[in-house]
Amino acid sequence: MPIDKSVSTFEEAVSDIPDGASIMIGGFGGAGGMPHRLMLALVAQGARELTIIGNTAGIAAPTGFGWPEGETPIDHAILIENGQVAKVIASFPVSGSVSRQNAFEQAFNRGEIELEVVPQGTLAERIRAGGAGIPAFYTPTAAGTDLAKGQESRVFDGRESVLELGMRADFALIRAHKADRVGNLIYSGTSRSFNMPMATAADVTIAEVDEIVETGDIDPERVNTPGIYVNRVVARATDR
Amino acid sequence: MPIDKSVSTFEEAVSDIPDGASIMIGGFGGAGGMPHRLMLALVAQGARELTIIGNTAGIAAPTGFGWPEGETPIDHAILIENGQVAKVIASFPVSGSVSRQNAFEQAFNRGEIELEVVPQGTLAERIRAGGAGIPAFYTPTAAGTDLAKGQESRVFDGRESVLELGMRADFALIRAHKADRVGNLIYSGTSRSFNMPMATAADVTIAEVDEIVETGDIDPERVNTPGIYVNRVVARATDR
Amino acid sequence: MSMPQDPAPRLERDILAMRVAREFNDGDVVNLGIGIPTLCSDFVPPGVQLLYHSESGVLNCGPLAADGQGNVDLINAGGQFLEPVPGMSFFDSAEAFAMIRGGHIDVTVLGSLQVSATGDMANWFLPSRGVGNVGGAMDLAGGAKKVIAAMEHNDRTGASKIVQECSYPLTSQGCVSLIVTDIAVFNVDENGLELIEVAPGWAPENISAVTDAQFEVAHDIKEFELL
Amino acid sequence: MSMPQDPAPRLERDILAMRVAREFNDGDVVNLGIGIPTLCSDFVPPGVQLLYHSESGVLNCGPLAADGQGNVDLINAGGQFLEPVPGMSFFDSAEAFAMIRGGHIDVTVLGSLQVSATGDMANWFLPSRGVGNVGGAMDLAGGAKKVIAAMEHNDRTGASKIVQECSYPLTSQGCVSLIVTDIAVFNVDENGLELIEVAPGWAPENISAVTDAQFEVAHDIKEFELL
Numbered sequence: 001m002p003i004d005k006s007v008s009t010f011e012e013a014v015s016d017i018p019d020g021a022s023i024m025i026g027g028f029g030g031a032g033g034m035p036h037r038l039m040l041a042l043v044a045q046g047a048r049e050l051t052i053i054g055n056t057a058g059i060a061a062p063t064g065f066g067w068p069e070g071e072t073p074i075d076h077a078i079l080i081e082n083g084q085v086a087k088v089i090a091s092f093p094v095s096g097s098v099s100r101q102n103a104f105e106q107a108f109n110r111g112e113i114e115l116e117v118v119p120q121g122t123l124a125e126r127i128r129a130g131g132a133g134i135p136a137f138y139t140p141t142a143a144g145t146d147l148a149k150g151q152e153s154r155v156f157d158g159r160e161s162v163l164e165l166g167m168r169a170d171f172a173l174i175r176a177h178k179a180d181r182v183g184n185l186i187y188s189g190t191s192r193s194f195n196m197p198m199a200t201a202a203d204v205t206i207a208e209v210d211e212i213v214e215t216g217d218i219d220p221e222r223v224n225t226p227g228i229y230v231n232r233v234v235a236r237a238t239d240r
Numbered sequence: 241m242p243i244d245k246s247v248s249t250f251e252e253a254v255s256d257i258p259d260g261a262s263i264m265i266g267g268f269g270g271a272g273g274m275p276h277r278l279m280l281a282l283v284a285q286g287a288r289e290l291t292i293i294g295n296t297a298g299i300a301a302p303t304g305f306g307w308p309e310g311e312t313p314i315d316h317a318i319l320i321e322n323g324q325v326a327k328v329i330a331s332f333p334v335s336g337s338v339s340r341q342n343a344f345e346q347a348f349n350r351g352e353i354e355l356e357v358v359p360q361g362t363l364a365e366r367i368r369a370g371g372a373g374i375p376a377f378y379t380p381t382a383a384g385t386d387l388a389k390g391q392e393s394r395v396f397d398g399r400e401s402v403l404e405l406g407m408r409a410d411f412a413l414i415r416a417h418k419a420d421r422v423g424n425l426i427y428s429g430t431s432r433s434f435n436m437p438m439a440t441a442a443d444v445t446i447a448e449v450d451e452i453v454e455t456g457d458i459d460p461e462r463v464n465t466p467g468i469y470v471n472r473v474v475a476r477a478t479d480r
Numbered sequence: 481m482s483m484p485q486d487p488a489p490r491l492e493r494d495i496l497a498m499r500v501a502r503e504f505n506d507g508d509v510v511n512l513g514i515g516i517p518t519l520c521s522d523f524v525p526p527g528v529q530l531l532y533h534s535e536s537g538v539l540n541c542g543p544l545a546a547d548g549q550g551n552v553d554l555i556n557a558g559g560q561f562l563e564p565v566p567g568m569s570f571f572d573s574a575e576a577f578a579m580i581r582g583g584h585i586d587v588t589v590l591g592s593l594q595v596s597a598t599g600d601m602a603n604w605f606l607p608s609r610g611v612g613n614v615g616g617a618m619d620l621a622g623g624a625k626k627v628i629a630a631m632e633h634n635d636r637t638g639a640s641k642i643v644q645e646c647s648y649p650l651t652s653q654g655c656v657s658l659i660v661t662d663i664a665v666f667n668v669d670e671n672g673l674e675l676i677e678v679a680p681g682w683a684p685e686n687i688s689a690v691t692d693a694q695f696e697v698a699h700d701i702k703e704f705e706l707l
Numbered sequence: 708m709s710m711p712q713d714p715a716p717r718l719e720r721d722i723l724a725m726r727v728a729r730e731f732n733d734g735d736v737v738n739l740g741i742g743i744p745t746l747c748s749d750f751v752p753p754g755v756q757l758l759y760h761s762e763s764g765v766l767n768c769g770p771l772a773a774d775g776q777g778n779v780d781l782i783n784a785g786g787q788f789l790e791p792v793p794g795m796s797f798f799d800s801a802e803a804f805a806m807i808r809g810g811h812i813d814v815t816v817l818g819s820l821q822v823s824a825t826g827d828m829a830n831w832f833l834p835s836r837g838v839g840n841v842g843g844a845m846d847l848a849g850g851a852k853k854v855i856a857a858m859e860h861n862d863r864t865g866a867s868k869i870v871q872e873c874s875y876p877l878t879s880q881g882c883v884s885l886i887v888t889d890i891a892v893f894n895v896d897e898n899g900l901e902l903i904e905v906a907p908g909w910a911p912e913n914i915s916a917v918t919d920a921q922f923e924v925a926h927d928i929k930e931f932e933l934l
Contacts, residue, residue: 003734003756028536028573030559032552055573065559068550092613096514098606108611115611120535121577121619125374128574133808133850134365135396137377141581141619144653146605156375156405165396182758182767182794186461189553189570190537196572200809216793221426222462223796224572226766228736228758228811243507243529268763268800270786272779295800305786308777332840336741338833348838355838360762361804361846368801373581373623381808381846384880386832417780422531422540422567429780429797430763436799440582456566463569464799466539468509468531468584 004181005233006212010041013206013234017042017171020086022051024127024202025076026174026195029056029092030066033191035175035208036074037236042173043078049086052076053127053169055120055194057093057104065095077103085113089167091120117147122164124197129166131200131229136165172202176225179209180216183230184223192224199229206232244421245473246452250281253446253474257282257411260326262291264367264442265316266414266435269296269332270306273431275415275448276314277476282413283318289326292316293367293409295360295434297333297344305335317343325353329407331360357387362404364437369406371440371469376405412442416465419449419475420458423467432464439469446472484689488681490633490662491704498523498706499677500589500630500660508586509533511620514558516630517589533585535576535616540567557616580616580623588624590617592656594646595629597693599656599668602648614651621652633661633690640692642666642673663687665704666695677704711916715908717860717889718931725750725933726904727816727857727887735813736760738847741785743857744816760812762803762843767794784843807843807850815851817844819883821873822856824920826883826895829875841878848879860888860917867919869893869900890914892931893922904931 007013017023023042027033058076059065067073079085080103093115094105107113118126119141129137138161142148152163174195176185185207187195199205207225212235247253257263263282267273298316299305307313319325320343333355334345347353358366359381369377378401382388392403414435416425425447427435439445447465452475497519504510504524509531512518521543524530532541534556541556542565550561571579579585592603601621605612621627631641642659659666664687665677673695675684684697724746731737731751736758739745748770751757759768761783768783769792777788798806806812819830828848832839848854858868869886886893891914892904900922902911911924 003758028555028559030552030555032555060559063559066552066555068552069548092615094611094613096613098609105611117612117614119614119618120573120616121581121623124573124577125372125581128805129377131809132365132805133380133810135378135380135399135401137369138375139581140373140375141622143622144650145618146649147614147618159375161375180794184794184796187570188461189551190534190555191553192537192570192572194573197574200805200811220791220795220797221428226796226798226806227794228760228766228806243531268782270779270782272782300786303786306779306782308779309775332842334838334840336840338836345838357839357841359841359845360800360843361808361850364800364804365808368578371582372578373583379808381849383849384877385845386876387841387845420567424567424569427797429778430761430765430782431780432764432797432799434800437801440578440584460564460568460570466569466571466579467567468533468539468579
């Protein structure tokens, strides 16, 4: 039987996510590259005490970041508003404006949610390292700042660098354009973002795609995420 | 004036490589992905005391590795036979058979050339790190072996890992399929190999390609090495 | 807080951006932060071709898309929709920051809350808010070959944004090599600030009166050079 | 060196490969080393679909190309030309080894010079040559979830390749969990070797006579299981 990682429904795709799971959520922060349907399914599924790892913690609702005018943004806020999130790891957790608070900031200010802020490049690199079997690396980013407080540092070539650990999660919810049945993925434009590194760094990687095509219908030169990293693919039946 | 990184001749492309330079040479070891024309130009140019960084040190001549039957392999051996190489850093420096010595092994046995053997994955990762501003990283590969002797190690999650340094070079000679004038590159099949990480890790990256096309003629989704990493591109006017 | 009277108008944001754009050299890879820095792309000198990098994962990107023409899969780091241009390439976030951290960005222009006399930058955390977005600021400030701070000289309360030492949490130490404000241009190195240009009608002592940091005055100090 | 007489013929390389192939589960990502391991792909059980990984930078790769049909841009790690198959993907060496090191390879089958009683593998350096190819061996041996050593039980001089402690330089410590030779199959863990299968006509004491390592004998020891 040829390998087939396709799953019929979003509900089925997220059904085994337990309370307390760590979940990477792909995308950069806008509509592109965000696995909305998987997130909606996770709200319906109801797992709680989640640790959410993402570039943002859901900034689109108050700002429209990366969303077409007139559309209602869907992002991490739906999980936070549903009380499912215990902790967030992000580089850009809140909106750019103090006067437009997102659901995360409100929950954070109420003391309901824990936050770890990580520089965007360090977050991406920690996730890549987690997927690539690199337990730790040094980076000059954040050396000498509050974000490096309590972390080991060391000087290489005259430059202070901070020791950072590879990061993995139990699940990665990612968004791609197309998948084949082996799990090979291609993305559109800037929607590669955190989806590509996250695909590599979770025990179970679940990809939401526009379309699942037959194996062989994706040009092997065009594959962005090889199927080795992907456990389940699920297609949007209709447009969102 | 639009950006144009194209250079007319292989001679011109390598003309400023000085004696003592460190040079990454792309490819996996066979004909595919090997920058033969640049290497031939470097032989003609004559720079000496070079440090050559590559997956192999030229194994194709005695073995036919990755070469079509009947063709005469051209690889690192031409630089070694011309007395231009002082040191080699490689994962697969010699042929698989003791009875078929390559030019490197002969020179090594005569004591004319220095060797640093690095596991293939660690070599690729050190080069990627060099290009990505990661001064050092830990890897479990080689822990407890002779190749980690004298290196720092440390236990993460119960597993001993070795501290490895990012690696850069003065020049990278790489081989791609097509370039545009901005220096965006695409490769064919398994010829990405060491070409892609090396492109990122040299002060001057020079790409030998089959064809230079106008900017805009490469699908942005298909670009493997963005032009940011590439300094010069030079096309094969005719077949080797 | 009682402020000295300005001797002449402060420059428009466009003029500030125009001054910054003079720093770009042909072929530079440039990453522009949100706000004033973004404006710099409108004033690139003739004959200077730049490769724009965005940490959203696109190189050689172009102008903003026309209203209503946006594509959610082609955004800049500010979440704005871009127009596709020939020669673009796309990459993921790990690669976008490999480029930044690896020193492949020639110039970044960043807004800032404070810049210190030794080039420390503080632009990610306002203590009064209690939570902040670091985003790519630390990577850019620490990774680009040249970091230009482009900002108003004083904040809305009149406080100097150029300070002897930053009181806000740092983004990166000693990273800024040029500060361009709406009244002055400073070179910065580990020895301190050098005032090299002033807005029309401003003398060094006027600048000093609104600046909470010591600085040297260049012997060949000029008015803002825009050409 | 005086060697005991073999009680029965040693198995062909094909049979050895067939026995290894029984270890593959449907959907496994598999990386096969050069030599005997490569043969395993000919004996994958019915109903088992594998994704083959090669450190040359291709996933889901297929059989060797027909003579003269090779493409220099489609090779395996041994430099042999491959036939293109549907569902392949290509990647660079950093990514190829991110997959290996990151634990994304379910099973690797490697030849070896020596394997120790605690699963240490030594397969990259022959001291007599003075120079060796490590290639991807250390990464694979240390990175794959399951490492199977597939090799002749004794070398050409008759010396046991299964040893109490490796005398050759190590490739990786304690990595091997199954040894399949032309006369025996051993489970390996940190406590040592357990003989679980023997070739037809071989008894544990015959194996012991040609093995320079101590081992336990499984209570349910069998003849080579090929189905």
